[in-house]
Amino acid sequence: MKRFNVPLIALTMIALSLALVAAGCGSDDDSGSSNSDLSGSIKIDGSSTVAPLSEAAAEKFQAENPNVRVTVGTSGTGGGFEKFCAGETDISDASRPIKDEEIEVCEKNGISYEQLVVANDGLAVVVNPENDFVQCLTLDQLKTIWDKGSKVDNWNQVDSSFPDEKMELYGPGTDSGTFDYFTDAVNGEEGQSRSDYNATEDDNVIVQGVSGSKGGTGYFGLSYVEQNEGKVKAVEVDGGDGCVAPSTETVQNGTYKPLGRELFIYTSGDALQRPEVKSFLDFYINNQAEIAEQALYVPMTEEQAAASTAAVEKLAGGEGATS
Amino acid sequence: MKSIGASAARNELESRHRDFFERGFMLALIFSLGIGIIALVTLILQVLVEGFPRLNSELLTNFPSGNPEIAGAQSAIMGTIWVIGVTAAFTIPVGIGAAIYLEEYADKERWWNRFIELNLQNLAAVPAIVYGILGLAFIVRGFLGLGQTVLAAGLTLGLLVLPIVIISSREAIKAVPDTIRQGAYALGATRWQTVRRQVLPASIPGIATGTILALSRAIGEAAPLILIGGLTFITFNPESVNSNFTVLPIQIFNWVSRPQDEFRVLAAAAIVVLLVILLAMNALAIFLRNKYQRKY
Structure with a gap:
């Protein structure tokens, strides 16, 4: 009959792994050769x-x-x-x-x-380039659109002066820091947002979506707007002190608030x-x-x-x- | 002969009726199986297709970088191997030891032994993040104070999978027929000799399978390790159990949440690497089971 040495094998494996651990414990923070004096x-x-x-x-x-x-x-x-x-x-x-x-x-x-x-860090709210009625949105209007439970699906629900234009929403998924930042700044609580928008981790999808629908709108990082000049239009945001256009300057000088x-x-x-x-x-x-x-x-x-x-x-x- | 013919006809009718249910039930089972397999195949195909452009040796040899073109996962792969090594070194002896005690030595009439059993069942269902908090409070800081090291991570994951190792090892030990033990005792073997020479060898296949599946679970955990201080950017491999570390799931999570598309390709490629490690471990489990399986 064949002899089974399994426990021995298992014990050897365990002993080996313990030895590995023990050996590892010995050495710490050793420094190699250097060609810079900092370490x-x-x-x-x-x-x-x-x-x-x-x-x-x-x-x-x-x-x-x-x-x-x-x-x-x-x-x-x-x-x-x-x-x-x-x-x-x-x-x-x-x-x-x-x-x-x-x-x-x-x-x-x-x-x-x-x-x-x-x-x-700056966030831009973007609309379709053919959208000529939205120049500036107040924080309240943004909140009306994006807040949890919002049923807004037409621009005339945001402001009565806006035309009857069906709204399509694009935004980053809940995993992204952009989403956390926007929901915190606009809706007052991180993560609080309506969920029936086209959520994507790919900013390109937001650009395509907004550029493909006249009533489309969405948000993403400012640097991405500059890379997609012409496909989408960044709107001004009124954080309480009048409308400010998002740009490197307004983000740097702190006037583009609170999305900068x-x-x-x-x-x-x-x-x-x-x-x-x-x-x-x-x-x-x-x-x-x-x-x-x-x-x-x-x-x-x-x-x-x-x-x-x-x-x-x-x-x-x-x-x-x-x- | 005639009567047999008539009953055969009736039997045929009955069996057709039965066949209908038989087939229907089998279809339902295949459907259930199909859901799992289709989900898995879709997942694997998707990461393979998406990650294919970056499934090259640079993924294995380069360190993380802000530039997705040259970023790799070497520190994450090595970190994963180190952490799982520590987890295995800790859980295998402790888990099997606990299982042997509970099955072979513990008196099940005693309330504390029943209490331990009940606790084990519950511990197996505690969410991973809770073990992360435990690890942070008692292993990284406080009682053990190991810092944010490979050792702390390995022990935390060890605690996480320990109940699974114990439970599966107990099942394996329980499956060894009692006649084997009685035979050993009859020949004058002590309890330890019986366990060491009869029970353990016979239960190794089951123990190995359960343990490796438990380790496979540990290898995919990100949440508890992020909590205890797993890093996302580290350009050197662990050199000892006292090194800082990152693991593949954390690296993948980090890459997925980057705005650049290239990082998502990288993440998919890293998922493939993680899957390969997982499949290799599972294959080892099957190999061990088949190699040492004995029938009574």
Whole structure:
């Protein structure tokens, strides 16, 4: 009869895997050969909206400083601050300013920090180029169209001066940051939206849909409008202070509100004491235009960049927001 | 002969009636099976077609990048292998050990043993994200304080699939006929000798199948690992269990949510890689089962 040595095999496999684990435990943080004097690791976490910027910065920085290891996580703005204020990360990506309760945690743990703007984000509301009756929409009108439970299906329901034109709605799917941002800014709560529109993760589909139907409308990132000049028309948005057309300038100078916003990173005073972190932040700000372009965002103005540089210098000098 | 002929005719009528239901029922079963298979085939075809342009060696050798043309999934693939390795090293001995205790040693009359059993059934149904929270609170921080490392991720996924490993291992051990144990005892074997030389070898096929299917579930999890700090951009492979990491499901999730179309192609290609790893594990399960199967 054949002998079955199965348990032995199984035990050997287990022992081997344990040995692998044990062997792994021994070595940590070893450094390789270098052709740059900087080394170490930089941990970034936070908003998935800002992550493409930080990833682009990390990639370019690592090309110049191969011994610095930059990692980026995307646990969300809130999740990022939680780790940041616990001292677990060096830099936190944020699509909104830090909240009071998050500041409290940071203060309690003795984490000093500064907020740096790294880019601008803008959303455009677009209509068909042949649509000559919509020049400007107020936030209330946008909410009428897009809010949860909205039954609007004709432009004359939005404003009595608009003609009888059937409305077709196109927008990003619920997974996208664009959807979160738009619903938060327009409908007052992130994720609150009517669901009977043509939802797609592909901005091209929105462009095709809106350009193919006279009453079509939709929204997506501003940089995408510029790439599709002529196919769709971006409308002005009245956020309370009159109609403002979306453009790089109006997003940068903060007048295109609330569909234009700044994107931030936060860095801690402790992390800034490390030369690789300081060097990375300088690199991030100095190459911001290129980084923003790659990540499909609106770059900073010179003033914004100067303010961010000043914030880094201030914190590096030991004067953080808290200490 | 005549009477037999008449009853044969009646039987034929009856059997035609029965055939109708028989066929109908079989069609219903095939239909049920078809739904599963069609969904799977559609999914596989879709990711294959969509991901085909990026199913090349660069996907395996390059690291993530903001430029979709040169982005790859090497750190995610290696991360997945490391994390699942840790999960296996943790769950296999612990899970099988617990199953042996519950089946061979535990006194089922005792309330605490029944309580453990009940708990196991419930734990198997707890959503993955809850294990992520548990992992963050007790493994990454707090009690164990391992940080956001491969080891923490492997242990968290280990906890997640442990109930499944225990339950399937128990079923496998239960299926070993009692006569085998009695035979061993009759020859003077101790309890451990009986388990070690008779029960375990006989139940290995079932244990292996259950364990590998459980690990296959772990390999596809993204949510708990995002929670405990799985990264999305990491340009180096894990070097030890204390390294930071990312895994394929997180990388895929990250790519899918990018605005550029090219990243979605990349995501589809990475899904194919994940499917290949999964199918390879399942194939191994089937191989082990067939190789060690014994009939009584």
